[in-house]
Amino acid sequence: MADIKAPTRLLFLREEELRQGIELLYFAYRDFTAGPDEILAGYGFGRAHHRVIYFVGRHPGMTVSDLLGILRITKQSLSRVLGQLVEEGFIEQRAGERDRRQRLLTLTEKGVELERQLSQNQRDRIARAFRGAGADAVEGFRRVMLGIVNEDDRARFDRPREGRA
Amino acid sequence: MADIKAPTRLLFLREEELRQGIELLYFAYRDFTAGPDEILAGYGFGRAHHRVIYFVGRHPGMTVSDLLGILRITKQSLSRVLGQLVEEGFIEQRAGERDRRQRLLTLTEKGVELERQLSQNQRDRIARAFRGAGADAVEGFRRVMLGIVNEDDRARFDRPREGRA
DNA sequence: AAAATGAGTCAACATGGCTGACATAAAAGC
DNA sequence: GCTTTTATGTCAGCCATGTTGACTCATTTT
Numbered sequence: 001m002a003d004i005k006a007p008t009r010l011l012f013l014r015e016e017e018l019r020q021g022i023e024l025l026y027f028a029y030r031d032f033t034a035g036p037d038e039i040l041a042g043y044g045f046g047r048a049h050h051r052v053i054y055f056v057g058r059h060p061g062m063t064v065s066d067l068l069g070i071l072r073i074t075k076q077s078l079s080r081v082l083g084q085l086v087e088e089g090f091i092e093q094r095a096g097e098r099d100r101r102q103r104l105l106t107l108t109e110k111g112v113e114l115e116r117q118l119s120q121n122q123r124d125r126i127a128r129a130f131r132g133a134g135a136d137a138v139e140g141f142r143r144v145m146l147g148i149v150n151e152d153d154r155a156r157f158d159r160p161r162e163g164r165a
Numbered sequence: 166m167a168d169i170k171a172p173t174r175l176l177f178l179r180e181e182e183l184r185q186g187i188e189l190l191y192f193a194y195r196d197f198t199a200g201p202d203e204i205l206a207g208y209g210f211g212r213a214h215h216r217v218i219y220f221v222g223r224h225p226g227m228t229v230s231d232l233l234g235i236l237r238i239t240k241q242s243l244s245r246v247l248g249q250l251v252e253e254g255f256i257e258q259r260a261g262e263r264d265r266r267q268r269l270l271t272l273t274e275k276g277v278e279l280e281r282q283l284s285q286n287q288r289d290r291i292a293r294a295f296r297g298a299g300a301d302a303v304e305g306f307r308r309v310m311l312g313i314v315n316e317d318d319r320a321r322f323d324r325p326r327e328g329r330a
Numbered sequence: 331a332a333a334a335t336g337a338g339t340c341a342a343c344a345t346g347g348c349t350g351a352c353a354t355a356a357a358a359g360c
Numbered sequence: 361g362c363t364t365t366t367a368t369g370t371c372a373g374c375c376a377t378g379t380t381g382a383c384t385c386a387t388t389t390t
Contacts, residue, residue: 018292022284027318028313032313058184064368076347079369083369099356101368102367129313133308134308137304140305140306141305143299144303145306146189148290149189150192213378228336230336240337241338241339241380246377264336266386267336
């Protein structure tokens with residue numbers, strides 16, 4: 001079908017390898033988010049709520065601007081979902097001690113429970129993939145994925161400890 | 166900060182490992198799509214157009230329902246972006262030979278060029294990550310990502326050949 | 331001839347991005 | 361102390377892209 005392909009067999013394989021990488025990212029992400037999306041729909045929430053719940057759960061006491069930095073969206077977009085989550089009692093805000101302009105975000109018990117419910121599906125999926133692939137493969141996965149992430153966010157994955165915000 | 170964590174050190178690491186997996190997927194996908202998004206904006210297109218261009222480029226002559234099956238969206242959603250791409254001369258439709266109800270999709274020259282422009286960024290990023298991580302890591306990446314993808318889509322990645330549609 | 335299929339269309343709606351303008355309280359700088 | 365900057369929130373409106381439901385049309389299958 002008039003496939004536009006590279007001249008040599010070797011180069012073809014290389015190109016094919018990269019295409020596979022692209023598609024693995026697309027399909028893995030698509031399937032990875034499908035589970036939580038269903039649960040969220042039951043609460044009238046969307047994927048954006050999940051991201052907020054997730055990162056606040058991960059970094060209790062983080063500020064609004066920490067969150068904006070991670071999500072890379074505008075504060076107007078964030079405020080919509082964050083506002084709902086606060087209003088419906090999944091997230092609590094309290095003023096910062098050193099800087100009282102800040103709103104420190106934490107999950108309520110209700111929020112923790114929702115986070116657990118949402119992430120369980122994803123953790124199961126990852127755990128299954130990790131177990132099936134073996135420890136060396138997991139290390140390879142980690143290395144490749146880190147290489148794909150923008151340099152300025154790699155510190156977030158620094159070995160054992162958790163990077164602030 | 167009242168971190169909710171697991172009882173033992175071993176279990177903590179395990180939990181942390183899974184969390185890292187989740188976040189690697191999130192950040193890698195976010196950064197992976199940021200480049201093309203900028204280019205697309207210049208054409209008045211969005212990520213949905215990219216996906217259509219990509220898969221039609223990948224599988225020339227595919228049908229509309231093939232595409233719907235891959236993207237897992239409704240035909241109404243697809244028709245919007247596909248219609249634009251056809252109208253603006255990036256994609257051509259022709260009737261199927263065996264079944265004249267089908268619309269077989271192929272990229273025009275203009276479409277091929279846009280596809281190349283869009284994917285170049287992603288290919289570069291993947292290539293850089295693959296080179297930096299090494300061949301074994303790439304194999305591990307492949308194994309883990311395949312484990313994350315839903316079983317019914319894994320055949321798409323069968324070793325060397327390209328699975329129809 | 332009737333039923334099923336592939337594709338397209340109209341209408342209405344929701345989510346979650348965006349820009350721009352503006353308000354308020356607190357902190358930092360001079 | 362006054363001014364400026366910063367952290368946050370808010371109003372209003374726009375756009376892209378997903379959804380459901382109802383329907384048409386041509387063609388293929390039964």
